Amino acid sequence: MNIIEVKDYQEMSERAAKYIMGKVTANPSITLGLATGSTPVGTYKNLIRDHQENGTSYRDVTTFNLDEYVGLSGDDPNSYQYFMNEQLFNHIDINKANTHIPRGDASNLQEECMRYEELIAQNGGIELQVLGIGSNGHIGFNEPGTSFQSKTHIVQLTDSTIHANARFFDRVEDVPTKAVSMGISTIMKSKEILLLVSGENKNEAMHKLVGSEENENFPASVLKNHPSVTIIADQPALQGVKIPQL
Numbered sequence: 001m002n003i004i005e006v007k008d009y010q011e012m013s014e015r016a017a018k019y020i021m022g023k024v025t026a027n028p029s030i031t032l033g034l035a036t037g038s039t040p041v042g043t044y045k046n047l048i049r050d051h052q053e054n055g056t057s058y059r060d061v062t063t064f065n066l067d068e069y070v071g072l073s074g075d076d077p078n079s080y081q082y083f084m085n086e087q088l089f090n091h092i093d094i095n096k097a098n099t100h101i102p103r104g105d106a107s108n109l110q111e112e113c114m115r116y117e118e119l120i121a122q123n124g125g126i127e128l129q130v131l132g133i134g135s136n137g138h139i140g141f142n143e144p145g146t147s148f149q150s151k152t153h154i155v156q157l158t159d160s161t162i163h164a165n166a167r168f169f170d171r172v173e174d175v176p177t178k179a180v181s182m183g184i185s186t187i188m189k190s191k192e193i194l195l196l197v198s199g200e201n202k203n204e205a206m207h208k209l210v211g212s213e214e215n216e217n218f219p220a221s222v223l224k225n226h227p228s229v230t231i232i233a234d235q236p237a238l239q240g241v242k243i244p245q246l
């Protein structure tokens with residue numbers, strides 16, 4: 001795990017966007033794995049600005065998002081599909097047909113999980129997966145206790161995740177309690193992983209990530225087994241964390 005320490009959220013967002021832009025420029029038909037949540041919003045803003053100012057093109061890029069809430073259709077403003085359209089896809093030249101997000105409103109969710117897993121494989125897998133981290137160590141919506149062997153699956157969200165995500169909803173009762181998420185093995189199959197971490201509320205998670213052995217009670221710890229992980233984390237998230245020297 002290569003940890004890049006930056007000052008704050010803004011610098012994390014700029015560095016992450018540059019990293020992604022470099023990959024897209026080197027391989028214009030790259031397959032990216034994308035995340036939602038607050039962490040990547042600034043990164044996406046920087047990608048949009050660069051697209052507008054410098055013309056970096058996403059015409060041939062394919063994307064797979066990590067997760068979607070169960071029960072929400074893609075045009076629901078709280079869905080991750082809607083979020084991605086608003087925060088990124090509507091503002092760049094990507095072909096929406098090449099942007100994939102699990103269908104949270106599929107009538108058969110088990111089939112949807114299998115379809116999504118197969119679609120990723122048929123596309124030749126994910127080259128660069130962008131991740132955020134939950135304060136409980138979740139990646140995607142893989143909560144503590146999720147098997148490291150898991151594929152795309154239906155997840156029961158923990159109370160801590162429901163409360164953390166309630167800020168996007170009118171009322172905590174409106175937050176769906178289930179989601180479809182890429183599994184941990186799905187994420188681990190990506191050739192490369194870029195984990196973005198910002199803020200004091202992620203400090204404990206960073207201490208655990210750096211300091212603990214791989215274990216299923218802290219899902220992000222699986223990343224220690226991945227050959228190519230870059231973490232861009234800001235100072236509040238890294239406060240007191242001993243960064244391992246490579």
Ligand code: F6R
Binds near residue numbers: 034038066067133141
């Ligand atoms: C989002 C996702 C989650 C978030 C995590 C952190 O698609 O899969 O794992 O990355 O919950 O969320 P924020 O960035 O809102 O702190």
